[in-house]
Amino acid sequence: MRKPELLAPAGDLERLKWAIDYGADAVYIGGPSLGLRANAKNFTFEEIKEGVLYAHERGKRVFVTINIVLHNKEIGEVDSTLEELKKIGVDAVIVSDPAIMKKALEKKMEVHVSTQQSTLNYEACKWWYEMGVKRVVLGREATRAEILEIREKLPELEIECFIHGAMCAGVSGRCVLSNFFTNRDANRGGCAQICRWDFHLWDGEKQIEGEKPFTFCSKDLSMLSMIPEMIFMGITSFKIEGRMRSIYYIATVLHTYRRAIDTFLASxxxxxxxxxxxxxxRNCANRDSVLQFMNGVNDESMGYYNGREEVSNQDFLGVILSYDKETKMAVVEERNYFELGDEVEIFGPSTEVFSMRIKRIVDEEKKEITVVRHPKQIVEMQVDHEVKKNDLIRKKILN
Ligand code: SF4
Structure with missing residues (x-):
């Protein structure tokens, strides 16, 4: 039984550091060019350098995604981008286009085949492996039986599977809805998430009446219940989706999976x-989560189809900036409204989750206050239990 890698997304340098601190073994990021996620603040080479240094100092790894569908005019950029990444010392590149893959392999870089390749069978995995790639990120549509067979036939190949996050109603991003509706190319990082829009259906001239408008919206993926089984299956890396997610989301999801994996492996x-x-x-997402394709079942339970209620989450209350052990006061930066008497939980990379009721808050002039309502307002809050910088405060979730 091998310890799997817990792989986190990072949309910028701040998120990279949070992900490392909150338990990621490795992070994946977008480079300055040629990566998907046009809206994520992609890293500059300088930021990648800083991120790689931060990760390596802590024994963690950084992978850079270069997984757009490449056009002729961009081929000239590939060599210089790869050379720079190699010089910086990134641990691997996540690649979809064979042109980039070939050049990265020629430069003796570690190559992971991107999920954009929709690899779902052992012959394709063998092909990549014989080409020299170290790892294949399987398509999200891979089932348990398929993964087991790939593992059995290719014991040396590293296999990476998504364990948590949003799904795509197209096949791993190969969808042109966004291109048609908004002229934004989903395969070049511009997806406008058209599948989550509401549609009215027509059969010729006749509108198909439904209680709610139609949507293609997939439910999210969560493999929490399958962690032991996925470890037994020999999956190398457990990947969390979402380079554009908030630090609260990243910290919460990582903290949760880290504890589940470590607790299982310990005993x-x-x-x-x-x-x-x-x-x-569930509380830090805005859609329901299911196992999606893992059980080989592909039915209506995986999506919404008839509208959904997306709840915007306001559980994240603040970040601890510092803590004074003598006075037991924590300096807190607010993220959502809270007030005296609220039941909250605090957790962090080395702070086990605990709950408390807020009994004292003072503002920056040390005046007693009862509510904190301004975005990013700095206050001091009494916390009897020792906390640390970058611990997070959320509304009470656990009983
Ligand atoms: S529009 Fe929806 S199905 Fe298409 S690429 Fe975007 S997320 Fe996927």
Missing amino acids: PSTYTYPIEYEKIL
């Missing part, structure tokens, strides 16, 4: 499914 025979973690994950 597989006594591990019990942490049902309360489901609640934590």
Whole structure:
């Protein structure tokens, strides 16, 4: 039984550091060019350098995605981009286009085949492996049986699977809805998430009446309940989706999976499914989560089709900036409204989750206040339990 890598997304340098601090073994980021996620603040080479240094100092790894569908006019950029990344010392490049893959392999860089290739079978994996790639990120549509067969036939190949995050109603991004509706290319990082829009259906001249408008919207993916099984399956890397997610989302999801994986590995025979973690994950998402394709079932339970209620989450209350052990006061930067008497939970990379009721808050002039309502307002809050910089405060979730 091998310890899997927990792989986190990072849309910028700040998120990269949060992800490392909150338990990621590796992070994946977008480079200055040629990466998907046009809206994520892609990294400059200078930022990649800083991120790689930060990660390597802590024994963690950084992968750079270069997975757009490449056009002729961009081929000239590939060599210089790869050379620069190699010089910086990134640990691998995540690639989809064979042209980039060939050049990266020629430069003796570690290559991971991107999920954009929709690899779902062992012959394709073998092809990539024989080409020299180290790892294949399987398409999200891979089932348990398919993954097991790939693992059995290619024991040396690293296999990476998504364990958490949003799904795409197209096949791993190969969708042109966004191109048609908004002229934004989903395969070049511009997806406008058309599948989540509401549509009215027509059969010729006749509108098909439904209680709610139609949507293609997939539910999210969550493999929390399958962590032990996925470890037994020999999956090398557990990947979390979402380079554009907030630091709260990244920290919460990582913290939860980190604890589930580590608890299981510490004592597989006594591990019990942490049902309360489901609640934590559900609270920081705005859609339902299911196992999606893992069980080989592809039915209506995987999507919404008839509209959905997306709840904007306001659980994230603040970030601890510092803590004074003598006065037991924590300096807090507000993220959502909170007030005296609120039941909250605090957690962090080395702070086990604990709950408390807010009993004292003072503003920057040390005046007693009862509510904190301004975005990023700095206040001091009494916290009797020792906390640390970058611990997070959320509304109470656990009982
Ligand atoms: S519009 Fe929806 S299905 Fe198409 S690429 Fe974007 S997320 Fe995927």
